[in-house]
Amino acid sequence: MKYRRLGNSGLKISEISLGGWLTFGRSVSDQRLARDIIVRAYDSGINFFDIADIYAQGKSEEAMGQVLRLFPRHTLVISSKLFWPMSDDVNDRGLSRKHIMESIDRSLKRIGTDYLDLYFCHRWDEETPLLETIRAMDDLIHQGKILYWGTSEWTGEQIQQAVDLAEKHNLHQPQVEQPHYNLFVRKRFETEIMPTASDNGMGLVTWSPLRSGLLTGKYDNGIPGGSRLEREEWLRDMVTDKNMDKVRQMKTVADDLGVSRAELAIAWILRQDTISSVITGATSVQQLESNLKATEVELTDDVVAALNAIFDPADE
């Protein structure tokens, strides 16, 4: 496993990481299986584990935390996030000072740790002044409850505003952005998010590298039983004739290289050194192991050009 710096910070995280969205506490409801996957990830050198309060309404933090407690805390980089409503309570949502101060304690308790390495604002909050959010994050850093704070799915302009405002008030700046990025979803990342993050010394940890599994080819002949798209009907919009045609064309490129499409899709993200880590998801040890092989795949310029021709960002 290789480790990369989180932007210009001194923190090093594994270039492949493991997250818990739709898996731990949900599709991977068997805690023994969760343990097998997470232990295998750790034994392979993964040190960064990404969670959020909203994943399975807190159950993902509990399920992953139960296993992460097996390892020495200093060897782990654990993140969680807040923003989405956790109950019907009017203040149990968003990025207000109150919600931030309440949420961190609940996340720490569910995970079973004294601090988070990274704490993400899961989306932009239209209703809370940005300075209120930044001050609360800065306070959490001073309290030792988090080490760095970050943003997720913020626009380039919103990220820049946060950096500038923090600098003006001598507060800790966001150190990391967590954007959606894969062969199908690239335009905004490449034109706006990556340049803004790089200009400001922020790290990037990207999510859904396989577009929920679509890029593996598992949906080539329909929706298999037990798969994510069988369970999560709302994600099925991505299975269009046009998209499936691209995934089939990609098979030729992968076959020529002698790798799987999953490995190729992840290696294509990893080749960009402004990206600190690719956050993967897995429902079995086999999936995790196959995704880890992406770290060994070298992509030539010709291969990258072939992928760019199939997955043209102008199509988005």
Ligand SMILES: NC(=O)c1ccc[n+]([C@@H]2O[C@H](COP(=O)([O-])OP(=O)(O)OC[C@H]3O[C@@H](n4cnc5c(N)ncnc54)[C@H](OP(=O)(O)O)[C@@H]3O)[C@@H](O)[C@H]2O)c1
């Ligand atoms: N910040 C945000 O807003 C945000 C949003 C989404 C995700 N995330 C983070 O990013 C992480 C990864 O996202 P993701 O789970 O969507 O990643 P993904 O890699 O796009 O999809 C992972 C899913 O694809 C299937 N899969 C994975 N590897 C496979 C393989 N080798 N062969 C066949 N199928 C395979 C599995 O689903 P099945 O086996 O069930 O089909 C797996 O759960 C999340 O856990 C979370 O930490 C963040």
